[in-house]
Amino acid sequence: MKTKIFNSKQIKQAADLIKKGELVAFPTETVYGLGANALDSNAVKKIFIAKGRPSDNPLIVHISKKEQINEIAYIPISKKRLVNKLIKKFWPGPLTIILRKKKIIPDEVTCGLKTVAIRMPKNKIALSLIENSKVPIAAPSANLSGKPSGTSFRHVLKDFNGKIAGIIKSKDCEIGLESTVIDMTADKPMLLRPGLISFEKLKKIIPKLSLFSCNNLCNNINKVKSPGIKYKHYSPNAKIILFNTKDFNKIKIYENKLKKQNKKVKIIKTSKKISFAKKLFKIFRDADEKKIDFLLIQSVEESGIGRAIMNRLKKASYKIIN
Numbered sequence: 001m002k003t004k005i006f007n008s009k010q011i012k013q014a015a016d017l018i019k020k021g022e023l024v025a026f027p028t029e030t031v032y033g034l035g036a037n038a039l040d041s042n043a044v045k046k047i048f049i050a051k052g053r054p055s056d057n058p059l060i061v062h063i064s065k066k067e068q069i070n071e072i073a074y075i076p077i078s079k080k081r082l083v084n085k086l087i088k089k090f091w092p093g094p095l096t097i098i099l100r101k102k103k104i105i106p107d108e109v110t111c112g113l114k115t116v117a118i119r120m121p122k123n124k125i126a127l128s129l130i131e132n133s134k135v136p137i138a139a140p141s142a143n144l145s146g147k148p149s150g151t152s153f154r155h156v157l158k159d160f161n162g163k164i165a166g167i168i169k170s171k172d173c174e175i176g177l178e179s180t181v182i183d184m185t186a187d188k189p190m191l192l193r194p195g196l197i198s199f200e201k202l203k204k205i206i207p208k209l210s211l212f213s214c215n216n217l218c219n220n221i222n223k224v225k226s227p228g229i230k231y232k233h234y235s236p237n238a239k240i241i242l243f244n245t246k247d248f249n250k251i252k253i254y255e256n257k258l259k260k261q262n263k264k265v266k267i268i269k270t271s272k273k274i275s276f277a278k279k280l281f282k283i284f285r286d287a288d289e290k291k292i293d294f295l296l297i298q299s300v301e302e303s304g305i306g307r308a309i310m311n312r313l314k315k316a317s318y319k320i321i322n
């Protein structure tokens, strides 16, 4: 298949492909998405094939207007006030809300779950694509299953050239980490995936909010709240060693030790959290391209977006040194 590359002025053409049931990768403020008409089960099936995604890992449905949430999900009366507050404060933006789904959303999107994940992105191209397609767009992160989420056009092209109908070319994604996912269906709302919109910020609106912890649930697949969590996440071929220390010398000593063993080593000194988040997945992909053996990474404080960074780093790491 020849993949058409669109620029930001050709969104209508890209939307025509979505309408025809084809796949189009598009930028969002978090990571690129691999989109299909969320109401067309055949189109949605193509996402799973193109990514090589396990068939029990559900997709996020992207909308372009806040009111569209009512077309695809039920907001329980007991949660109406809180959900409305979340939407008012964080949409459009990097927050995904899980609610009970309406019939219009095919089972292929939710992998048979009765709930659906919904997000209204902030990126203008994403919004325009959804609007012009005239349907909600189901989209996981645009990466082959097992690779880090694509945060630049180059990454998306590398993974999907020849495999999907179109890609909208744009600049690198601003945030660089996937959206925060919050489950509003349970009695006690739960943060399933940390992102830029932090646990601390959400807790101000939902004081009862709990934090999903893998220790509680990961051993029991039946209880897994967010199916994506049970899959092994991407780690680069390079072994990541995560240092919970402010003492940079300790990292340097480790580097020297590895270099003496003729290993190709790179130290990643963490700068400002927000800029580190933006480049994290690029660091992973570059390490593979450059055939690096060890990435020595300094950990960041686990608050704000730091929680999201550490979540991705811990999943990818080979060893954690205190």
Ligand code: TXA
Pocket (backbone or CB within 6 Å): 028, 030, 031, 032, 033, 034, 057, 058, 059, 060, 094, 096, 098, 110, 113, 115, 116, 117, 119, 139, 140, 141, 142, 177, 178, 179, 180, 181, 192, 225, 226, 227, 228, 229
């Ligand atoms: O920032 C993002 O969220 C990006 C952009 C494209 O919007 N999308 C993204 O999608 O990261 P994906 O598919 O890579 O991650 C979605 C996560 C997965 O962990 C999945 O298991 C979870 O959301 N999820 C989706 N529907 C769910 C549901 N009904 N219940 C629980 N978890 C759900």
Ligand code: MG
Pocket (backbone or CB within 6 Å): 140, 141, 149
């Ligand atoms: Mg993903």
